[in-house]
Structure formats: structure tokens, C-alpha cells
Amino acid sequence: MLKISFGALTIAAVLGLGFAGFRGAKTELTHVEWFNDMSHQPKEQPQHHSTFFNDGRSARQPVAGTVPIGFNLEGRYFQTEGNNLVDGHGGFANQPDYFNTGRMGDVYGDGIPAFLAERGADLLARGQQRFDINCAICHGKAGQGNGPIKAFGLMTIRALTDEGLRAQPDGQIFNTITHGKSTMGAYGPVITVEDRWAIVAYVRALQKVAEGKLAAVAETKPAEAKK
Amino acid sequence: MPQIFPRGANFVPLKIILVLAFLGMAAPAAIWYYWRPEYTKIGYQPAQPIPFSHKVHAGQLGLDCRYCHSFVETAAHSNIPAAQVCMNCHSQVQKDNPKLAPLREAWATGKPVEWVQIHKTPDHAYFNHSVHINRGVSCVSCHGRVDQMDVVAQDQSLSMDWCLTCHRAPENALRPLDKVTDLGWHATPKGKESIEQAQENLGKELQKQRGVNPPVSNCAGCHR
Numbered sequence: 054m055l056k057i058s059f060g061a062l063t064i065a066a067v068l069g070l071g072f073a074g075f076r077g078a079k080t081e082l083t084h085v086e087w088f089n090d091m092s093h094q095p096k097e098q099p100q101h102h103s104t105f106f107n108d109g110r111s112a113r114q115p116v117a118g119t120v121p122i123g124f125n126l127e128g129r130y131f132q133t134e135g136n137n138l139v140d141g142h143g144g145f146a147n148q149p150d151y152f153n154t155g156r157m158g159d160v161y162g163d164g165i166p167a168f169l170a171e172r173g174a175d176l177l178a179r180g181q182q183r184f185d186i187n188c189a190i191c192h193g194k195a196g197q198g199n200g201p202i203k204a205f206g207l208m209t210i211r212a213l214t215d216e217g218l219r220a221q222p223d224g225q226i227f228n229t230i231t232h233g234k235s236t237m238g239a240y241g242p243v244i245t246v247e248d249r250w251a252i253v254a255y256v257r258a259l260q261k262v263a264e265g266k267l268a269a270v271a272e273t274k275p276a277e278a279k280k
Numbered sequence: 281m282p283q284i285f286p287r288g289a290n291f292v293p294l295k296i297i298l299v300l301a302f303l304g305m306a307a308p309a310a311i312w313y314y315w316r317p318e319y320t321k322i323g324y325q326p327a328q329p330i331p332f333s334h335k336v337h338a339g340q341l342g343l344d345c346r347y348c349h350s351f352v353e354t355a356a357h358s359n360i361p362a363a364q365v366c367m368n369c370h371s372q373v374q375k376d377n378p379k380l381a382p383l384r385e386a387w388a389t390g391k392p393v394e395w396v397q398i399h400k401t402p403d404h405a406y407f408n409h410s411v412h413i414n415r416g417v418s419c420v421s422c423h424g425r426v427d428q429m430d431v432v433a434q435d436q437s438l439s440m441d442w443c444l445t446c447h448r449a450p451e452n453a454l455r456p457l458d459k460v461t462d463l464g465w466h467a468t469p470k471g472k473e474s475i476e477q478a479q480e481n482l483g484k485e486l487q488k489q490r491g492v493n494p495p496v497s498n499c500a501g502c503h504r
Binding site: 055058059062066069073076077078079080081082083084085087090091092093094096098099100101102108110182185186187190191201202205206207208209236237238239240242243244 | 295298299302303306310313314315317318319320321322323324325326327341342343344346347350351355356357359360361362364365367368369371372373374391392394397402403404433458
């Protein structure tokens with residue numbers, strides 16, 4: 054009888070192990086919650102499914118027809134001129150000034166906004182970090198247009214050090230980062246305004262290095278309109 | 281008159297006790313092994329609407345984690361990228377791949393791809409990604425070598441006990457800030473140190489330097 058009992062227990066253990074497996078085994082099944090206490094609260098969480106809103110999203114979109122302060126309906130053109138040369142300090146574009154748009158009136162401006170240019174080497178270091186995260190995948194770490202993605206079929210990558218781009222005013226490069234250009238997507242939604250300017254400063258440094266003017270990297274000039 | 285019970289019946293109570301004792305040990309062992317998040321949560325690997333490979337993107341291409349999870353340094357929630365971010369490349373690369381159909385649909389309609397969340401903390405625990413990233417706790421501490429996973433699976437239990445293990449000894453996880461998204465990085469041993477000792481020494485130095493003081497006995501630190 055003892056043999057039968059232990060035999061049965063051994064079989065049960067083997068079956069149990071066979072069914073339940075070991076720790077760390079890969080499974081598509083969600084785990085059973087024995088005590089879920091207050092783990093699931095009826096509150097909305099970022100990027101989660103919502104059972105409250107009709108479209109099933111916890112993240113709400115602006116109501117149709119919402120216009121950012123200072124912008125007109127197209128979202129890019131100036132409504133007032135009073136703000137154009139004021140340096141804003143917000144995270145994302147909230148005023149149509151040079152800091153947020155790269156434009157001075159109807160033309161692109163040149164130069165890094167003064168309160169950022171003051172940061173000097175810190176700004177460049179930040180620009181390098183953000184460039185390596187966001188831009189190097191296509192443009193390459195030195196901006197030569199030869200990032201790792203090139204081997205995967207993205208053929209229309211511009212070298213950031215070419216002559217045409219060296220001639221572009223800073224505001225135009227800022228605008229390209231913000232809204233994208235031809236096959237390049239818009240990076241405005243994922244890079245903050247200050248970081249975009251830091252990247253512009255770093256791209257300028259890369260261009261100077263490519264030209265062999267390393268000493269000129271430290272130079273910063275005040276913002277001015279460029280025709 | 282024959283005896284009702286055979287001779288062997290004398291041992292029946294002993295045998296019952298033996299079997300019960302075995303059960304009494306086996307059942308807690310099974311519960312200890314199976315009713316813990318180390319079993320119930322580690323290895324959770326749900327199928328995603330698009331078979332996105334972190335191994336290709338983060339490992340092979342060398343994309344920084346923050347290319348897609350762009351607000352992890354500034355927000356409590358580490359964001360899933362918008363379709364726009366995927367389309368930066370996939371408007372051209374693999375643009376007709378049927379596996380990417382849900383992405384193209386999301387791009388066209390604005391209705392997001394419904395990725396399945398793997399790493400969950402209970403709603404009463406307020407985990408903040410940015411706090412950890414900015415103090416030098418690497419992604420790998422909680423998520424494992426995502427850059428080597430074709431399909432992401434949960435690597436750590438994310439139980440409260442597990443949180444506290446690190447909160448009590450943060451020196452084992454702190455690293456230089458520029459190595460936070462470098463998942464393969466480890467501390468360089470000096471002399472005869474092991475990697476663990478090197479990490480501990482570096483971590484203690486960084487902890488002092490950054491004033492890292494994670495909540496251990498203060499419940500409200502994580503449960504607001």
C-alpha cells in the first residue's frame with residue numbers, strides 16, 4: 054500500500070511538473086492572480102486601453118478644431134508678430150517665435166537662441182547625445198549620411214556635411230528636424246525644442262570638423278535673420 | 281474465529297503518517313515554487329500584433345532605447361512609440377512586408393497598434409522610469425537583455441520583494457549615466473576584483489555622489 058501511495062504521489066508530481074513546467078519557462082498565458090487586491094483600479098493610465106472613452110484610448114486627442122495659442126489653423130503661420138523674437142522656454146512649440154519655429158517673420162533665422170548658446174560646451178554635449186540617439190541611425194555618427202540603416206534599403210540619406218546644408222541657416226535645419234523633409238520623418242514630436250537646437254549646434258560642429266575647422270567649433274553667434 | 285485485520289494492519293497508521301508527512305512537505309514546496317511571481321510572471325511572452333524584434337532593432341542595428349522610448353528620461357511612463365517613429369524608416373524599409381500591415385493601418389487611420397503590455401506593476405505602485413534612468417539604473421536591471429530578444433519576455437519578477445532587494449542595495453545597479461542604455465555594459469574590475477565587487481565599489485561611489493536614497497521603509501515612496 055505504501056508503494057502504491059508513493060507511486061501515486063510520484064506520478065502526481067511528475068504530471069504536475071510536466072503540466073506546470075519550471076520557473077522562467079516562456080509562456081503566452083497571463084498569470085493567475087490569487088490575490089489581486091487593488092492591482093487593477095478603474096483609472097486611466099498612459100497609453101492603456103480605456104473602457105470609458107468610445108475610441109478605447111486613455112490618451113485624449115485635442116478636440117477637433119483646437120488651435121495652439123498664437124497659431125492659426127494651419128498651425129505653422131504667424132498670427133501675431135509681437136512674439137517672433139522672444140525666446141520661449143517651453144518644452145514643445147507653444148509660441149510661433151524663432152526659438153520654437155526657426156523662423157523670423159517669413160524667413161529662416163540663423164544662429165542658436167542666445168540663452169541656449171550661453172551653455173556652450175554643455176549644449177554641444179547634449180546635442181551629441183541626442184544626435185547619436187535620434188539621427189545617427191540614418192545620418193551616421195559623423196553625419197556623413199552612412200548610418201547603419203543604409204544597408205537595409207534607405208537610400209536617400211543626405212550627408213549633413215555637404216555644401217548645400219552648410220549654407221542653410223540654423224533655423225532651416227531646426228525646421229527640417231521639426232517637420233521632416235522628403236523621406237525624413239518629423240522629429241518634432243519626439244525631440245524637445247531645446248534638444249533640437251542642441252542638435253543643430255552639434256550638426257554645425259560636425260560640419261566644421263568635416264571642413265577641417267575644428268577650432269571654429271567653439272564659436273557661437275547671436276541669432277539674426279537671414280535672407 | 282479468524283482475525284478481522286491481517287498482521288500488516290499494525291503498520292497502517294505508520295504508513296498513513298509517512299504519506300501525510302511527505303504530502304506535508306511536498307505541498308508547501310510546490311506552493312513555494314509555483315505560487316510566486318518568479319514562476320507566475322517571469323517568462324511571460326505574449327504574441328504581439330506585429331512580430332517586432334528588439335534583437336534586430338536594438339541589437340543588430342544598435343538603435344538606442346531612447347530612439348523609440350523617447351520620454352523615458354522625463355516621464356514616469358516609458359512610452360511605446362507612435363506609428364510616426366516606425367514610419368521614419370518603414371515608409372521605405374520593408375514597406376510591403378505583410379507583417380507590418382497593422383503599422384501601415386495605424387499610420388493611415390491614426391488608430392494605434394494595440395501592443396500587449398508585458399511588464400506590469402500593480403496600480404497601487406507608482407513606478408517612475410525617469411527617476412531610475414536619471415540616477416543611473418540601467419534598463420537591463422529590470423528588463424533583461426532586451427537587445428537579445430526576438431520576442432520580448434519578462435525577465436524579472438517585478439514583485440515588491442524584488443524591488444526592495446535593489447532599494448536596500450542600490451550600489452549593485454548604479455552605473456555611469458552614459459551607460460544606462462548600453463545593455464551589455466558591466467563595471468571594469470580593477471586588479472583581482474570580480475565584476476560584482478567592481479560594480480559594488482563603483483555603485484557605492486556613484487550612490488554617494490548622486491545622493492541616491494531609495495525608499496526602503498517609507499511605504500509612501502512607492503504607494504502614494
